[in-house]
Amino acid sequence: MTIDYLLSILKPMLEGAQATVLLFLIAIIVSIPLGFLLTLAVRSAIKPLAWLANAYIYLMRGTPLLLQLLFIVFGLPLIPVIGEYLVLDRFVAASIGFILNYAAYFAEIFRGGLLAIDKGQYEASKVLGLNRWQTTTRVILPQMIRIALPAVANESVTLVKDTALLYAVAVPELLHFAQTAVNRDFTIIPFLIAGVIYLLITLCLTLFFKWFERRLRFD
Amino acid sequence: MAILEVSNLKKSFGQLEVLKQISFEVNKNDVVAIIGPSGSGKSTMLRSLVHLEEIDGGSIAVDGEFIVNDGVYSKPQQLKKIASKMGMVFQHFNLFPHLSVLENLVLAPKLLKQGSTTEHRERGLELLAKVGLSDKADVLPAKLSGGQKQRVAIARALMRNPEILLFDEPTSALDPELTGEVLQVMKDLAKESMTMIVVTHEMEFARDVANKAIFMDNGEIIESGSPSELLTNPKRDRTKAFLHRTVRN
Ligand SMILES: Nc1ncnc2c1ncn2[C@@H]1O[C@H](COP(=O)(O)OP(=O)(O)O)[C@@H](O)[C@H]1O
Ligand SMILES: [Mg+2]
Numbered sequence: 001m002t003i004d005y006l007l008s009i010l011k012p013m014l015e016g017a018q019a020t021v022l023l024f025l026i027a028i029i030v031s032i033p034l035g036f037l038l039t040l041a042v043r044s045a046i047k048p049l050a051w052l053a054n055a056y057i058y059l060m061r062g063t064p065l066l067l068q069l070l071f072i073v074f075g076l077p078l079i080p081v082i083g084e085y086l087v088l089d090r091f092v093a094a095s096i097g098f099i100l101n102y103a104a105y106f107a108e109i110f111r112g113g114l115l116a117i118d119k120g121q122y123e124a125s126k127v128l129g130l131n132r133w134q135t136t137t138r139v140i141l142p143q144m145i146r147i148a149l150p151a152v153a154n155e156s157v158t159l160v161k162d163t164a165l166l167y168a169v170a171v172p173e174l175l176h177f178a179q180t181a182v183n184r185d186f187t188i189i190p191f192l193i194a195g196v197i198y199l200l201i202t203l204c205l206t207l208f209f210k211w212f213e214r215r216l217r218f219d
Numbered sequence: 220m221a222i223l224e225v226s227n228l229k230k231s232f233g234q235l236e237v238l239k240q241i242s243f244e245v246n247k248n249d250v251v252a253i254i255g256p257s258g259s260g261k262s263t264m265l266r267s268l269v270h271l272e273e274i275d276g277g278s279i280a281v282d283g284e285f286i287v288n289d290g291v292y293s294k295p296q297q298l299k300k301i302a303s304k305m306g307m308v309f310q311h312f313n314l315f316p317h318l319s320v321l322e323n324l325v326l327a328p329k330l331l332k333q334g335s336t337t338e339h340r341e342r343g344l345e346l347l348a349k350v351g352l353s354d355k356a357d358v359l360p361a362k363l364s365g366g367q368k369q370r371v372a373i374a375r376a377l378m379r380n381p382e383i384l385l386f387d388e389p390t391s392a393l394d395p396e397l398t399g400e401v402l403q404v405m406k407d408l409a410k411e412s413m414t415m416i417v418v419t420h421e422m423e424f425a426r427d428v429a430n431k432a433i434f435m436d437n438g439e440i441i442e443s444g445s446p447s448e449l450l451t452n453p454k455r456d457r458t459k460a461f462l463h464r465t466v467r468n
Contacts, residue, residue, distance in 0.1 A: 118311075118313070120309060120311055120312075120313035121313060121315065123271055123309070123313060124307075124309065124313035124314075124315070126269075126270075126271065127269050127271065127302075127305075127306070127307045127376075128326075128327035128375070128376075128379070129299065129303050129327055129331050129379070130326075130327060130330060130331075134330045138326065138330065139315055139326075142317045143315075143316065143317055146317065216317075218316045218317045218359050218360075218361060219316065219361045
């Protein structure tokens with residue numbers, strides 16, 4: 001094993017890691033706000049909306065993410081008549097799958113965060129003259145984010161590892177290039193490198209959330 | 220002149236009748252002490268005044284303007300305007316834990332766009348000085364003792380210059396050695412002629428600071444009058460029994 005060999009497999013693997021990181025960023029940036037909207041829907045006074053949101057969360061959490069991805073990437077195009085319009089770029093289709101799935105998990109996390117906020121916070125806000133929007137955005141949300149942060153951090157690390165599911169829908173990413181190199185060169189090294197790269201990504205993420213938690217701490 | 224008029228207030232939670240035809244008046248500069256056993260409806264009554272509870276019947280008027288007239292609430296805009304004449308201090312402070320002490324004070328005026336940021340800041344610092352917490356302006360509530368938190372809560376309620384300040388057992392959540400500093404702030408406010416309604420178990424405070432006392436039991440006002448009279452010479456058996464129990468404790 002030489003440095004040259006290491007460099008030669010590192011290049012495609014880092015390119016694969018780009019797809020991993022890109023999917024992660026897209027999924028997290030869209031699914032967190034979407035998850036919060038879902039939480040609001042679950043708590044909505046409009047009963048059918050709350051019911052739909054609950055059913056959605058149940059569906060997303062009750063079935064495997066891998067099934068959902070296969071369904072969107074390979075299943076949707078098979079639907080008669082409209083199927084041909086549902087053939088998406090596989091990376092795009094997979095991103096949608098991750099967003100829809102993770103939004104449900106984040107919704108559950110945020111719901112728990114809201115439950116942990118004392119009702120006295122709403123009452124004090126009301127007596128001070130704040131309206132519902134001001135109360136939500138200036139009093140409740142900041143506290144909810146702080147409370148939910150450790151669980152969000154945890155879920156984010158899981159998301160990084162879940163990006164490996166791209167392998168199953170044939171989108172080239174980190175694991176794909178590692179597997180290719182292992183098959184071609186009969187060496188275990190690419191797997192080890194892939195593991196190290198995943199570890200580095202999750203380490204960065206963990207450090208980021210630790211820093212963020214310290215910044216937001218108010219107890 | 221009556222600044223607050225409450226008549227025939229009724230409120231039930233499901234089958235449970237919590238307030239039965241409550242009527243009383245508060246004049247400007249009054250300090251009213253409300254006493255009574257736990258579960259008698261004192262908090263519900265206070266909360267109804269600031270619209271934290273919706274009442275089922277009766278009237279509430281501040282400065283002659285109705286919040287609710289014979290069970291019918293005013294329009295939201297009007298209601299909000301009238302309710303803003305009252306401030307409330309809670310048993311558990313309800314400070315915003317993510318904001319510093321000064322930010323707790325200025326948040327509402329800032330969002331309601333009443334005056335400039337500099338004015339809010341100056342008014343906030345002035346009120347913190349008044350409750351003896353000038354040095355805590357930039358501290359988070361978690362760093363304060365219970366007594367300090369309650370003093371911040373009082374300062375926060377004063378930011379809107381309320382005409383009436385309501386207190387729901389302001390010292391009940393405090394360690395005994397911390398009640399004094401909060402009661403002192405309330406005494407100072409009374410001296411400055413602040414109109415206050417105080418639900419309390421502090422009989423000494425009721426006797427020394429209040430000029431009117433109301434005894435509630437089981438959703439009714441059983442007896443009211445001057446504190447010294449009511450506390451030392453109650454006329455009704457239920458008042459006597461309550462005071463007897465409280466003094467013994
Ligand atoms: N939100 C509520 N739902 C149902 N019952 C309530 C609610 N709030 C208060 N109660 C009941 O109303 C009665 C009066 O309560 P409260 O006003 O808190 O009394 P106090 O402040 O005098 O102790 C109690 O029996 C209490 O259990
Ligand atoms: Mg009470």
